[in-house]
Amino acid sequence: AQRVTQPEKLLSVFKGAPVELKCNYSYSGSPELFWYVQYSRQRLQLLLRHISRESIKGFTADLNKGETSFHLKKPFAQEEDSAMYYCALFPGGYNKLIFGAGTRLAVHP
Amino acid sequence: DAGVTQSPTHLIKTRGQQVTLRCSPKSGHDTVSWYQQALGQGPQFIFQYYEEEERQRGNFPDRFSGHQFPNYSSELNVNALLLGDSALYLCASSSSGGRTDTQYFGPGTRLTVL
Numbered sequence: 159a160q161r162v163t164q165p166e167k168l169l170s171v172f173k174g175a176p177v178e179l180k181c182n183y184s185y186s187g188s189p190e191l192f193w194y195v196q197y198s199r200q201r202l203q204l205l206l207r208h209i210s211r212e213s214i215k216g217f218t219a220d221l222n223k224g225e226t227s228f229h230l231k232k233p234f235a236q237e238e239d240s241a242m243y244y245c246a247l248f249p250g251g252y253n254k255l256i257f258g259a260g261t262r263l264a265v266h267p
Numbered sequence: 268d269a270g271v272t273q274s275p276t277h278l279i280k281t282r283g284q285q286v287t288l289r290c291s292p293k294s295g296h297d298t299v300s301w302y303q304q305a306l307g308q309g310p311q312f313i314f315q316y317y318e319e320e321e322r323q324r325g326n327f328p329d330r331f332s333g334h335q336f337p338n339y340s341s342e343l344n345v346n347a348l349l350l351g352d353s354a355l356y357l358c359a360s361s362s363s364g365g366r367t368d369t370q371y372f373g374p375g376t377r378l379t380v381l
Contacts, residue, residue: 162309201271202310202357202372244309252323254300255370257309 160185160249164258171235172266179230179261181219181245190248191228192255193219197241205230205243215239235265268294271360271373279379280348288343288376292360299341300370301333302357310357316341317363345378353380 161184171177183189193205206214208221208228219230228245242262246255272291280286292299298317302310312325316335335341339360345352355377359370 164309167307201374204369207369246309252315252317254312254315254323254325255310256312257302259307259309 160247160256162245162247162256162258164243164245164261166261167259168262168264170264170266173237174234177230177232177235177239177263177265179243179245179263181228181230181258183226183228183245183247185226185247185249187250189221189223189228191219191221192246192248193217193228193230194244194246194257195241196244202244235263237265237267239263240265271358271371273356273358273373273376275376276374277377277379279381281381282348282350284348284380285344285346286348286378288345288356288358288378289340290343290358290360290373291340292358293371296360296362296371297339298361298363298368299335299339300359300361301341301343302359303327304355304357304375306354313343348380350380353378 163182192207194202195205196202217232242260244260245258270293274289300315301313304310313327314321314324319335330346332344355375357375358373361368361370
């Protein structure tokens, strides 16, 4: 079955602390994975995609096929990083996405 | 470019009624996907429209139907509403050129079924 699991509903950290948002996936083929973010009162938007191997707003994510994970990391959290983060899997075929349930990141001053 | 737009913003219906939600894609995009986001959940794929035809569908009953117009805008129709249909309905647009072209999401329509 194709599935994305984000085990934490809420991650609460202090400003300047490292952040790791966990994402595990279930997929039999070669996956394409994404992180989407939704800031307060804003629409869902793409944060990064693993094939780009880029760093956006200091966030990085590495695909680990052995552990079927795509964790999102940032070394020093900022208050403006507070948002809902969704991990998503592209399962092939046409352009549809399978989303996890999301993790709310709260960064405290 | 206003990006993806959706209307209405909020909607309240009663069980058994029918509802139509509307979406205009981002300029230059020709593919529209619809997602349902229940409270506390991630978006779930309903279906996708391209060239005025449904080309992929998620695990949703036939009560959910859609349409795409020649200008690429799209409608989502839900018949015989159930309480469980209460959710945020998101529209996303993309171009047909690549399998994983970035999807741009609209602000959503909040549907409440009483």
